[in-house]
Amino acid sequence: MRTPSLAQTLILSSLVLTACGGGGESSAPPPGGGPGAGPGGPSTEAPANGGSGASSPAAGPKAWSDSAGTATLSGSASLAGDVPAPIQVAMDSDPKCVEMNSGGATDGSVLVDASGGLQNVFVYVSKGTDAWTFTVPEEPVILDQTGCNYTPRVVGMMTGQALRVQNSDPTVHNVHTYPKKNRASNVSQPAGSKPLEIEMKRSEVLVAVKCDMHSWMQARVGIVDNPFFAVTAADGSFTLPKLAAGEYTVSAVHEVFGKASKQTITIGDGEAQSISFEFSK
Amino acid sequence: MRGISWQGLAVSLGALGLLTSLQTSDDENPHARAPRGVSLVVTAGSWLRAPSADWFAKQAKSEPSRFTHDATAAGGVGGWVDSRGEYSLSEVEGEWAYWQWVSPERLTAGRRDFVQFCSSCHGLDGDGYGRSAQHLRPTPRSFQQNKFKFTKVIADLPSDEALMTLIKRGLAGTPMLPWDLSDVQLLDIIQYIKSLSPEESGWRDVYSQVGDPVEVGEDPWADIKERAIARGREVYHGAASCHLCHPGYVTNEQLRVLRKDPEGTVYREDLTYPALKDSEYEVLGRATKVMPPDFTWHQLRAGITTADLFQTIASGIKGTAMPQWKGAIPDEDLWALAHYVEDLIVSYKDQPAVRGAFMKGLRASGDN
Numbered sequence: 001m002r003t004p005s006l007a008q009t010l011i012l013s014s015l016v017l018t019a020c021g022g023g024g025e026s027s028a029p030p031p032g033g034g035p036g037a038g039p040g041g042p043s044t045e046a047p048a049n050g051g052s053g054a055s056s057p058a059a060g061p062k063a064w065s066d067s068a069g070t071a072t073l074s075g076s077a078s079l080a081g082d083v084p085a086p087i088q089v090a091m092d093s094d095p096k097c098v099e100m101n102s103g104g105a106t107d108g109s110v111l112v113d114a115s116g117g118l119q120n121v122f123v124y125v126s127k128g129t130d131a132w133t134f135t136v137p138e139e140p141v142i143l144d145q146t147g148c149n150y151t152p153r154v155v156g157m158m159t160g161q162a163l164r165v166q167n168s169d170p171t172v173h174n175v176h177t178y179p180k181k182n183r184a185s186n187v188s189q190p191a192g193s194k195p196l197e198i199e200m201k202r203s204e205v206l207v208a209v210k211c212d213m214h215s216w217m218q219a220r221v222g223i224v225d226n227p228f229f230a231v232t233a234a235d236g237s238f239t240l241p242k243l244a245a246g247e248y249t250v251s252a253v254h255e256v257f258g259k260a261s262k263q264t265i266t267i268g269d270g271e272a273q274s275i276s277f278e279f280s281k
Numbered sequence: 282m283r284g285i286s287w288q289g290l291a292v293s294l295g296a297l298g299l300l301t302s303l304q305t306s307d308d309e310n311p312h313a314r315a316p317r318g319v320s321l322v323v324t325a326g327s328w329l330r331a332p333s334a335d336w337f338a339k340q341a342k343s344e345p346s347r348f349t350h351d352a353t354a355a356g357g358v359g360g361w362v363d364s365r366g367e368y369s370l371s372e373v374e375g376e377w378a379y380w381q382w383v384s385p386e387r388l389t390a391g392r393r394d395f396v397q398f399c400s401s402c403h404g405l406d407g408d409g410y411g412r413s414a415q416h417l418r419p420t421p422r423s424f425q426q427n428k429f430k431f432t433k434v435i436a437d438l439p440s441d442e443a444l445m446t447l448i449k450r451g452l453a454g455t456p457m458l459p460w461d462l463s464d465v466q467l468l469d470i471i472q473y474i475k476s477l478s479p480e481e482s483g484w485r486d487v488y489s490q491v492g493d494p495v496e497v498g499e500d501p502w503a504d505i506k507e508r509a510i511a512r513g514r515e516v517y518h519g520a521a522s523c524h525l526c527h528p529g530y531v532t533n534e535q536l537r538v539l540r541k542d543p544e545g546t547v548y549r550e551d552l553t554y555p556a557l558k559d560s561e562y563e564v565l566g567r568a569t570k571v572m573p574p575d576f577t578w579h580q581l582r583a584g585i586t587t588a589d590l591f592q593t594i595a596s597g598i599k600g601t602a603m604p605q606w607k608g609a610i611p612d613e614d615l616w617a618l619a620h621y622v623e624d625l626i627v628s629y630k631d632q633p634a635v636r637g638a639f640m641k642g643l644r645a646s647g648d649n
Contacts, residue, residue: 093556181481183488184428212602214525
């Protein structure tokens, strides 16, 4: 529950004045008072502006330094039940895609290995990092379009970091994002175009990226406020290196099977722990 | 007479609205909580995202008495200030952003007209599901989704002027008629529509950008239309590959030549028909699909002049599969596409016999 903001107080007081006084001049809040607090007031301490936070009060979160991270959390994600049969994808709407997938193409949304390890699960620390502010990496996260598919299919990035979408294919794609908390975009990218840079300013897990021209093409982007995230490998394994000692809530999300139940861990300096997430169909 | 009865209703309901708002005064968002379904009176104003600095600069040229560039505004950094105090500049998370304050009086006026003119289709709360909506296709827009298809704007949201132009023109081939209301009424309705954005989204989101329609500029093919059409046909079936969603208007053999594909390349079976596409629009929580138009058959919504087509292709159509093409291909190719599409419309639309022969020719060519 956030405390009533300046704008809301003014809105309420102007409402009372108007209603009681019979519709006199309503006084607009002074410039600068309203927007920050009114619509979409920043509800999180914005670590995104790492550069300008030099004079912040000492009581607030500390700047993260990699030397604090001596613990390692690793683990795996798995899918219960039988390994699903791969689904064939018909690419015949675009002969260029057919050509690049001469051996046939299968849907990449569910990738499970023989022992049940689930690939492309986005694992991230969802709670326990409030004590630090993190610097957003300057370099963008790369999402490539090759062979009429996104590579990699699932990527993670920090809030405020740029997502660079590039087209390495000899055909046209459109890059259509489906965020719920961030700005949506849909821009076409013909063969040979320069990369697109997409910014996500709020944390959101997972944002879909799709190409409408090739309806099978899908990717997912996990955007979080800290650098502790990973995407599971082909055998379902992941590693979160460089955690500091402390208590964390770790979440895992898959694009088809949704969220696995969260896990809370307590880890000490230099420790290595392992957890596992199980998804079901 | 009508004015008086509206006023009477407003006064009595106003008292009701005050009571409700006092009872819920500690609520986080009194505006969104206002029980709009029962009261015509909006009890709280709203801070809404206003157009960009460019828009202010342009307006200031045509209306210098209203907008001033004030070096001392908002903490001495400078920005545009409206003489009526409706717009101001504010710092949000280190960025300079424009906000507009809309008073409860203005929102109430907008709501009154919205209920009278718009709500039967768009719903009392602007959810796109009014009494008449059930049988309307395409379905009326939900204003809680903050997505507008045909405003020809690249930014996230259309400026007031862009929305006003759309409402005045209507959307051809849909139940959205051209509306002959006064500018004051329209602008009030627009402010009300904007205030229907859910918290932290659309016009209530610090990060959203508001923009004007794509600048039309000069048509580079004005005197050489025939060449424009030929180039447009090339781009349509080539670099832009419009035929992945819209129909292809060539035979497979011609397509292979246009795309420089090897002999024997096969394209989609239904090449001369549009392909149904997913959209972001929801009706009562269900996603809807959108059929890309066949230019020789369907009525285009947002105008069929070369300039209209240029703007629509450049900006894309929000919430649908149609992406923004501005920046993706050169402007002269955008214009060429506009000429080609215009030529398809002029040559075949509303001429069933001519069109029939043309399409039959393509489909009978052997492999279509």
